[in-house]
Amino acid sequence: MQKNRPGQAVPGRVTLKTIAEATGLSLSTVSLSLRGGTTLKQETRDKVAAAAKALGYVPDRAGVRLRTGKTNVLALVLDGAEDSIDFARQMIQGIGQAIKGTPYHLTVTPEFDRRSTDTIRYILEHRNADGVIITHTGPRDPRVQMMVDANFPFVSHGRTEFFTPHPYHDFHAEAFATMAVERLAGKGCRKVMLVIGDDRTTNYHNIVTAFHKSAARNGLETALLESTRGLTPAELRGIGVELAHSADRPDGLICDSETRTIALLGGFMESGLVVGRDLHLVYKQTSGILPTMFPRLDSIREDIVAAGVELTRLLRLRIEGAPAEELQTLSEPQPQWRSGD
Amino acid sequence: MQKNRPGQAVPGRVTLKTIAEATGLSLSTVSLSLRGGTTLKQETRDKVAAAAKALGYVPDRAGVRLRTGKTNVLALVLDGAEDSIDFARQMIQGIGQAIKGTPYHLTVTPEFDRRSTDTIRYILEHRNADGVIITHTGPRDPRVQMMVDANFPFVSHGRTEFFTPHPYHDFHAEAFATMAVERLAGKGCRKVMLVIGDDRTTNYHNIVTAFHKSAARNGLETALLESTRGLTPAELRGIGVELAHSADRPDGLICDSETRTIALLGGFMESGLVVGRDLHLVYKQTSGILPTMFPRLDSIREDIVAAGVELTRLLRLRIEGAPAEELQTLSEPQPQWRSGD
DNA sequence: CACATTCAATGCAACGTTGCAATTAGGTAA
DNA sequence: TTACCTAATTGCAACGTTGCATTGAATGTG
Numbered sequence: 001m002q003k004n005r006p007g008q009a010v011p012g013r014v015t016l017k018t019i020a021e022a023t024g025l026s027l028s029t030v031s032l033s034l035r036g037g038t039t040l041k042q043e044t045r046d047k048v049a050a051a052a053k054a055l056g057y058v059p060d061r062a063g064v065r066l067r068t069g070k071t072n073v074l075a076l077v078l079d080g081a082e083d084s085i086d087f088a089r090q091m092i093q094g095i096g097q098a099i100k101g102t103p104y105h106l107t108v109t110p111e112f113d114r115r116s117t118d119t120i121r122y123i124l125e126h127r128n129a130d131g132v133i134i135t136h137t138g139p140r141d142p143r144v145q146m147m148v149d150a151n152f153p154f155v156s157h158g159r160t161e162f163f164t165p166h167p168y169h170d171f172h173a174e175a176f177a178t179m180a181v182e183r184l185a186g187k188g189c190r191k192v193m194l195v196i197g198d199d200r201t202t203n204y205h206n207i208v209t210a211f212h213k214s215a216a217r218n219g220l221e222t223a224l225l226e227s228t229r230g231l232t233p234a235e236l237r238g239i240g241v242e243l244a245h246s247a248d249r250p251d252g253l254i255c256d257s258e259t260r261t262i263a264l265l266g267g268f269m270e271s272g273l274v275v276g277r278d279l280h281l282v283y284k285q286t287s288g289i290l291p292t293m294f295p296r297l298d299s300i301r302e303d304i305v306a307a308g309v310e311l312t313r314l315l316r317l318r319i320e321g322a323p324a325e326e327l328q329t330l331s332e333p334q335p336q337w338r339s340g341d
Numbered sequence: 342m343q344k345n346r347p348g349q350a351v352p353g354r355v356t357l358k359t360i361a362e363a364t365g366l367s368l369s370t371v372s373l374s375l376r377g378g379t380t381l382k383q384e385t386r387d388k389v390a391a392a393a394k395a396l397g398y399v400p401d402r403a404g405v406r407l408r409t410g411k412t413n414v415l416a417l418v419l420d421g422a423e424d425s426i427d428f429a430r431q432m433i434q435g436i437g438q439a440i441k442g443t444p445y446h447l448t449v450t451p452e453f454d455r456r457s458t459d460t461i462r463y464i465l466e467h468r469n470a471d472g473v474i475i476t477h478t479g480p481r482d483p484r485v486q487m488m489v490d491a492n493f494p495f496v497s498h499g500r501t502e503f504f505t506p507h508p509y510h511d512f513h514a515e516a517f518a519t520m521a522v523e524r525l526a527g528k529g530c531r532k533v534m535l536v537i538g539d540d541r542t543t544n545y546h547n548i549v550t551a552f553h554k555s556a557a558r559n560g561l562e563t564a565l566l567e568s569t570r571g572l573t574p575a576e577l578r579g580i581g582v583e584l585a586h587s588a589d590r591p592d593g594l595i596c597d598s599e600t601r602t603i604a605l606l607g608g609f610m611e612s613g614l615v616v617g618r619d620l621h622l623v624y625k626q627t628s629g630i631l632p633t634m635f636p637r638l639d640s641i642r643e644d645i646v647a648a649g650v651e652l653t654r655l656l657r658l659r660i661e662g663a664p665a666e667e668l669q670t671l672s673e674p675q676p677q678w679r680s681g682d
Numbered sequence: 683c684a685c686a687t688t689c690a691a692t693g694c695a696a697c698g699t700t701g702c703a704a705t706t707a708g709g710t711a712a
Numbered sequence: 713t714t715a716c717c718t719a720a721t722t723g724c725a726a727c728g729t730t731g732c733a734t735t736g737a738a739t740g741t742g
Contacts, residue, residue, distance in 0.1 A: 008696075010410070015698060026722050031700060039720065058467060062406035063698030066727045069351070071403075076449075078433060085630060088430035092419065096451035105469070108417075108449045110437035126399060128446070233633035259630065266634045289426060289600070289630065292574035293607045349726075356728060367692050372730060380690065404728030407697045687740070694733085705722070712715080 014055045022051045034059075059103070072103045074315060075129035077119050077143070078110045079136040083197040083257035085287040087304055091135065091157075094308015104130075104316075114200075117142050124150050131315045133157070137168070139202045155315040155327065157307060159202045167318050167327035169310045171302045173203040173256075176333040177210035179300055180254040180282040183337065185218040187280045189252030193223040195264065197257025200229070207256055223250050233263045240267015244278075255283040258290060265294070276339055285336065301334040355396045363392045375400075400444070413444045415656060416470035418460050418484070419451045420477040424538040424598035426628040428645055432476065432498075435649015445471075445657075455541075458483050465491050472656045474498070478509070480543045496656040496668065498648060500543045508659045508668035510651045512643045514544040514597075517674040518551035520641055521595040521623040524678065526559040528621045530593030534564040536605065538598025541570070548597055564591050574604045581608015585619075596624040599631060606635070617680055626677065642675040 009015070016034075020027045025048065033040050033048040034057075051057075065071050076095060078088055095106050107129065111119045120143045123129050130153065134143050137158030147154045148164050155167040177194070184192050194211045196204055208224065215222045228236060240263065243249050255261040261283040268275060275281045275297060285291065285299035314327045350356070357375075361368040366389065374381050374389040375398075392398075406412050417436060419429055436447050448470065452460045461484045464470050471494065475484050478499030488495045489505050496508040518535070525533050535552045537545055549565065556563045569577060581604060584590050596602040602624040609616060616622045616638060626632065626640035655668045 009698090013698095017698080027698095028700085028722050028724090029720090031698095032721085035700085041720065044720080060407075060698050061467075061469070062403050062412075063727095064700085065403035066401075066407050066697090066729090067699040067701095069727085078430070078437075080434075082427070082430075082629075085628075086423070086427055086429075088433060089419070089423075089428070092429060092449055093421075093451045093453075096419075096449075096453075105448050106450070107446050108433055108437075109447070110434045112434075112438075126402075128402070233629060234636070237633065237636070259633070262630060263633050266636070287426075288423075288574060289603060292578065292600070292604050293634070295575070295578070295607070350728090354728095358728080368728095369692050369694090369730085370690085372728095373691085376730085382690065385690080401728050404697095405730085407699090407727090408729040408731090410697085683742105685741085687738105689738075690736090692733100692735070695731100697729085699727085701725100703722100703724085706720085708717105708719085710715105710717075712713105 014057045015060065016057075018055060019048060019051050019057055022055065023047050061103075069127065071128065071130050073105050073107055073129040074099065074131050074133065074312065075123055076106060076108045076133045077123075077135075078108055079134075080110065080112060080114060081136045081198060082259055084302075084304065085258045085289050087135075087286060090286070090304035091308045094305040094310075095133070095312050096308075097305070098309045098312035102316075115142070117146055120146050124152055131155070131319045133311050133315060136198070136201055137170075138200045139205065141202075153315065153318045155311050155318060157311055159206075159328075161202065165325040165328065167314045167324050169307060169314055169329050169331065171203065171307075172330040172332050173206040174210035176256070176284060176300050177207045177254070178214045179333055179335055181211060181214035181218060181220065181252075183282050183298060183335070184252035184254070184280050185220060186341065187252065187339075189220065189250075189280055191221040191223065191248075191250040192252035192254060193225060193250035195225045195228060195253065195255040195257070195260055197255075197260050198229050203256070211254065220252070221250075228257075228260055233259070233266075236260060236263035237267040237270070240264040241271050242267075244268055244271030244273035249279070251279045253279060253281045255281070258283065258286060261290065280339070284333075291336070291338070296339050298339050299336045301336050302331060303334065307331060355398045356401065357398075359396060360389065360392050360398055363396065364388050402444075410468065412469065412471050414446050414448055414470040415440065415472050415474065415653065416464055417447060417449045417474045418464075418476075419449055420475070421451065421453060421455060422477045422539060423600055425643075425645065426599045426630050428476075428627065431627070431645035432649045435646040435651075436474070436653050437649075438646070439650045439653035443657075456483070458487055461487050465493055472496070472660045474652050474656060477539070477542055478511075479541045480546060482543075494656065494659045496652050496659060498652055500547075500669075502543065506666040506669065508655045508665050510648060510655055510670050510672065512544065512648075513671040513673055514547040515551035517597070517625060517641050518548045518595070519555045520674055520676055522552060522555035522559060522561065522593075524623050524639060524676070525593035525595070525621050526561060527682070528593065528680075530561065530591075530621055532562040532564065532589075532591040533593035533595060534566060534591035536566045536569060536594065536596040536598070536601055538596075538601050539570050544597070552595065561593070562591075569598075569601055574600070574607075577601060577604035578608040578611070581605040582612050583608075585609055585612030585614040590620070592620045594620060594622045596622070599624065599627060602631065621680070625674075632677070632679070637680050639680050640677045642677050643672060644675065648672060 016027050016030050019030045030048050033045050109119045132154040135157040137156040137160055139161040141160050144160050148166055159168050159170045192215055282298045285301045286304050318327055357368050357371050360371045371389050374386050450460045473495040476498040478497040478501055480502040482501050485501050489507055500509050500511045533556055623639045626642045627645050659668055
């Protein structure tokens with residue numbers, strides 16, 4: 001398997017040398033031409049371009065990387081979070097779409113320990129990528145800090161609270177909370193409860209703030225179930241049961257995590273509590289699983305595939321030197337009202 | 342950002358040269374020593390090893406790749422299939438675990454079109470990886486054909502029907518079907534139905550065959566719902582409703598796809614049909630989602646993270662030249678009987 | 683003592699690419 | 713004629729690595 005002698009050219013390989021021989025030009029000229037050297041005359045440039053195309057030339061990644069340091073690699077550092085079902089697949093699909101036809105490849109590294117910065121450090125030290133994409137960003141995320149300090153191109157899915165601006169694409173969590181509260185208010189709810197999946201992300205703060213503000217504006221009583229993070233699905237399910245039996249339970253529920261929503265719903269079902277009759281619910285939706293199961297439940301959607309595309313776009317611009325403050329975008333929540341009105 | 346002059350050494354970089362200077366040996370000697378040259382005397386080897394460790398030397402990927410052709414990259418070609426919830430995340434986590442501490446990196450390419458071989462062709466042509474992992478393998482999978490023909494190292498999650506052996510790791514689908522049928526028989530079922538998620542995978546055939554064989558052995562009537570593949574979740578849900586209302590509906594159900602299971606269960610719930618009372622169900626489980634929602638349903642589990650680890654192990658052995666026929670393993674189904682007995 | 687043998691370490695070229703410095707050809711000005 | 717310009721192309725060295733061929737020293741043999 002692959003037994004050609006190392007250090008010797010692979011016979012069939014098309015390199016700059018091949019094109020040089022084919023066109024009768026020098027290797028340097030070919031290289032220059034392919035990179036759009038303006039000092040070359042048009043005729044030459046055309047000839048080279050034609051030959052390159054005919055031979056199917058693709059620059060050798062190792063050669064380019066060795067010479068220029070450019071890896072043509074984007075690195076996705078995958079967080080272990082499981083709040084969004086199928087998050088990884090969709091994110092990768094989005095990034096894949098965005099780099100299709102470009103010289104970029106995608107490497108994926110799962111970071112097992114949430115608070116660890118090992119993977120980032122490794123990439124920074126060994127320059128194993130031209131840019132990094134991180135997800136589930138926290139307010140003072142050490143990964144962001146580290147890359148900002150190193151002035152290394154990256155983009156985060158999620159905002160931070162750092163003073164220095166950096167590229168990000170984020171779900172507009174405030175809008176989500178506001179929309180959800182208003183929907184519940186519209187359904188006639190008097191007491192709304194917010195169930196938070198992960199209180200370590202920046203979105204946590206944004207959602208909580210907007211939730212309270214919007215509830216106040218609509219004259220609603222509020223309750224907050226935060227830090228469900230450490231709980232097992234079974235425990236959360238238990239909370240669902242408790243809620244169902246509680247005397248002063250809320251009549252409106254907002255949940256920003258699909259897996260938490262599922263656990264709660266499991267508890268409700270077990271207790272005979274019916275969403276849409278006994279209370280109302282709005283959850284944040286990123287996969288098709290929940291709507292398949294419960295086609296009548298209201299949700300607000302974030303499109304993770306689109307997020308992947310956008311993150312890649314921002315990162316590539318960043319790599320090309322665009323200023324960070326121009327590379328910050330939000331995605332608007334997409335309400336999916338399915339419970340009639 | 343990264344502005345050091347191309348073609349010039351990065352100042353802080355630790356290369357063989359750095360070690361050579363530190364030890365007073367020649368660059369060649371250092372290189373040889375690090376690769377375990379036995380002609381060197383022990384003292385020298387120790388000195389080099391110590392210096393390399395002290396300086397934190399890591400071989401430059403581009404240099405190695407250019408010289409040897411070895412990329413130290415494993416490529417995961419991600420299928421768009423959505424039968425297993427969270428499949429991608431778990432698979433990547435498994436591979437990530439297995440390559441931790443090795444020189445290997447993981448690149449991921451989503452292959453959007455299921456029957457396309459573009460990604461594989463691209464990897465083969467440009468030698469962008471040392472080995473490939475594919476999933477959701479079909480009986481005469483063209484990707485397998487292509488890589489076998491090219492004698493390129495790969496491993497498939499799933500078997501094929503090709504004559505030439507190739508490395509694979511697969512879920513023991515026959516055992517799954519047999520276990521499931523027997524469980525249903527034990528529950529007193531008379532008529533069992535098999536619902537297949539994807540009829541293009543090899544597992545389809547294996548499951549169907551074992552299903553019929555086992556049903557016959559247990560004296561059960563059978564029904565088969567195949568090719569649910571083109572159906573939308575809503576349509577499948579509709580089938581769930583139909584089933585619930587059908588006069589001669591089966592009293593035992595086996596489903597090999599999590600998403601299909603969810604859709605069917607949705608239909609059942611809508612129709613007031615209760616699993617465990619009106620009929621029994623065994624589904625194939627790969628994520629925690631369904632057990633969270635329905636903690637009393639029987640399932641048989643495949644551990645995708647473990648599959649990722651095993652696939653990586655096989656692939657690495659293959660890359661090192663182990664014969665294909667020794668690199669074929671099955672994972673045994675893990676029954677999760679939750680409905681009492 | 684000359685010569686062969688072994689041991690240990692090294693020089694060199696090459697993998698494919700790029701960017702600077704250098705070269706060539708043709709023209710124009712002094 | 714000489715010097716000087718511009719336009720177009722090219723040579724060369726380097727990025728970090730490896731493996732072959734070679735060197736040099738130490739030891740063994742006749």
